[in-house]
Amino acid sequence: MSILQALDGYYHRLDQRGEVTAPGWSPEKFGWCIVLAPDGTVVDVENLHDLSGKKPRVKLCTVPAAVKRTVGIAPNFLWDKTAYVLGRTAGSGKRTADEHDAFRTLHLDALEGEDDEGLVALRAFLTNWTPERFDQAPFMEDMLDANVMFRLKGERRYLHERPAARALVARRAGAAGDEGRVICLITGETGPPARLHPTIKGVEGAQSSGAALVSFNLDAFTSLDKEQGENAPTSQAAAFRYGAALNHLLTRDGPNRLRRPVGDATVIFWADAREASAAKLADSFFAKVLDADVTDEAEAALISDQLKQIAKGKPLKTVRPDIAEGTRFHVLGLSPNAARLSVRFWLSDEFEHFANALAQHHADLSLEPAPLGWGAAPSVSRLLVRTTAAQGDFKNIPPLLAGEVMRAVLTGTSYPQSLLSAAIMRLRAGDSAATGWHAAVIRAVLNRQRRHSTVLQEREIPVGLDRQHDNTGYQLGRLFAVYEMAQRAALGNVNATIRDRYFGAASATPAGVFPLIVRGGQNHLSKVRKEKPGWAALIERELEEINSHFKPGPGGIWPRSLRLADQGEFAIGYYHQRATKLTNEKGDALSADIADSETEGTDA
Structure with missing residues (x-):
């Protein structure tokens, strides 16, 4: 199963539970809302930031789907940043006037003939607005370059949530689909082609505005004179679904991503299960084992015991009967690459295979006594920063090595030889050999090499001191x-x-x-x-x-x-x-x- 097919299937399960946006809509960050009177005059500017913490936090709202911007000018519908909506920006503003004119033209044309009170108010606002009005109250400099939306005075719902606005968004989406039809490579069904694929947000190190997982922006990436999305025919509906599912998985502090990148790779994972509860149990177990670093002693002891039982050959259904047998599981590592994303690794198999591989990984790392500050099952990131990164900085973990190690951990194959070299190099550079972290990694690399090799006849290295180990x-x-x-x-x-x-x-x-x-x-x-x-x-x-x-x-x-x-x-x-x-x-x-x-x- 391909990455996009797996994400498409995951979207359908999320959609059944009401956890993702419908086609034509997307979650975006907002800090401000302009309150309009029915005649289009500005009554107030509402601050949408969450002020409960130390720093104001923007609000996530579902709005008409954001357009895919490359180098051209393309306004969003019923919302956008201040450069488009108000014609004002904090930067040099070389093309701000053109951006505002494009936003104004789009809405004056789209809202012509609409009789909904809110839409009429927006059209009147754009007809009479001049950028110089921003210098007066209630506008403020903090708004510049933030996303803004609209609300009619006396109502709590936003303008884009009004039934007439929703109907207009649906009609516009249908009109955009009248561009011919292609056979979708993801679903096999016919539909309007996606010329530009969705913007993916949340990958560490990538552009804050988002990056593309699929894109064709140079002639070298194209064939047979096809342009952009025509090189990999994908329907607009399927492109939206995989983009929405991927952005959902990449939500910061979400349950389906590792808290810290592995090298330069942001790692997400999800289970295929008929019931949401069964999928969450598999996700939770995987996250605790792979991203453990558990501080609670009782939970750490439980995780350690479960891993030891699985490593000794006990079936997963015996150790964790609450996880459905045969559950399919996917793990995806994405790395930043300018305005695009690179797939560092993609693994898909039955969940039991991943559980066995993780248990074997931690068994291979076993040392007696345990290294200093080891815990129940250290995460791959912490393992690498303690043994391969200069100055103990996560930013100095070699990215290619991190991806290879993660692949070995999740598949049960031999660790890369470069992991052994990196650990020994750090010892030569002055890392303390007395903590035991390097010894644990080195033992794991050597033992797995010998176990998988048909040539090496050396015995495995013991867990604790063995006076008779004649090496x-x-x-x-x-x-x-x-x-x-x-x-x-x-x-x-x-x-x-x-x-x-x-x-x-x-x-x-x-x-x-x-x-x-x-x-x-x-x-x-x-x-x-x-x-x-x-x-x-x-x-x-x-x-x-x-x-x-x-x-x-x-x-x-x-x-x-x-x-x-x-x-x-x-x-x-x-x-x-x-x-x-x-x-x-x-x-x-x-x-x-x-x-x-x-x-x-x-x-x-």
Whole structure:
């Protein structure tokens, strides 16, 4: 099923529930309403802003559908911004007079012969209005470039809501459809063609006035001398429906979009279900798992338990019997591209497939102990900002990488190799390997690669510390952590530990760095033996066990370099060892938390 077909079907379900506008109408933002007397004189200007919050918020109203503007002048019907309606703008206003003249001409022609009191008042207003009148009360500069509508004095309904106005909007829509007929690529039915496709609003980073999902504005995008929408024949009705459904899904703070973009992609999702309640249950579960970051402990524990059950093979209908079996689900990622939108990813499958993929994703990320500030199931955005973004800024998440990771998360395929490279690169750049976030991501990438590969025969990396995991990188990471522990035990808080100085070099070229680390470590152990002999014994016992895994070779005991996968295992071994307490027969314990009083980075 194509994107537009899925959106068209979603519109019909929304229409049955009365949640979307009818053809010929669209929701638009308004801040002001001009109140007219029956003779067309201005009585008042009504402020429509919601003033209950810290900042005034515009009001969303359903009005006759906005026209698609490109570079030409095209007025809306019964409403528009002040440049069109009043001939005034806050900008340079090079073509404001032409815009106002187009609005005036359109309405004088359309309203000629109408006898409705409200429409007659509007025609009289436009006949007598001059832009200079704006400088007088009740008009104010705050109105400039905002959308304005009209209302007749003594009535609460707006002018466009009057029965005569609605009938006129319907007649105009019917007249616009007399342009020939095409076979619609979305529905297969015949109908008037959509020359310009709807404007889509709400995509992060796109133009605030909206952008096009389907457009043909250059000769390179056309064929056989066809112009604009003729290159992909779509009926006006189907174009309206998919546009209305998409704008509904993109509503800010709506239940069908992730709160934060993934990279540069705004992500929306929806379920196909006969009953609205069944669809909302699927939407809610998906949002909580994919965009979790749940702060409530009880809800976090419930989500974590459900994911673990699904990951162990329990059917979704057993874990969540309230979600209808066989429910179809769609996920769409849209990225800004000047005045157009790019589809970063489009996935459509049964909801159970997505639930299984999400459960497997979080199972692959599992570490013991959990990384600092992990929660129940961190969102993809938070995962990427903690492991791939410079300075921990969401804007610095690589957009292409984000799209590939999201696709892997939702399909269960291998994570991109670039995710492994990016996580290791951030560790080399100074990110803390002690938080565990990078280790979790690296473990997930490597384990999924090995699970899906028919060539790689390496065993999967354990969730917690495994002293018998005989990988050179893993054991070197453990060794590095123990020497850091010795440094902490000997010196306490220091401005720069060996992790700060040598982590990147030790994980990439061990032979060049570990001799220095070992030499310094022996000095630290000498001091610990004098001041804390119990701790010294624990550290030396651990060093002896780790060193037993290394076999001398032609180049010495340390490898000259580690391949990328082994550098990843180095980070995991470091985290596993650092998070593990060392105990002796007397019950004495030593851990990084005891020997290390530094505070790791806070959650992004």
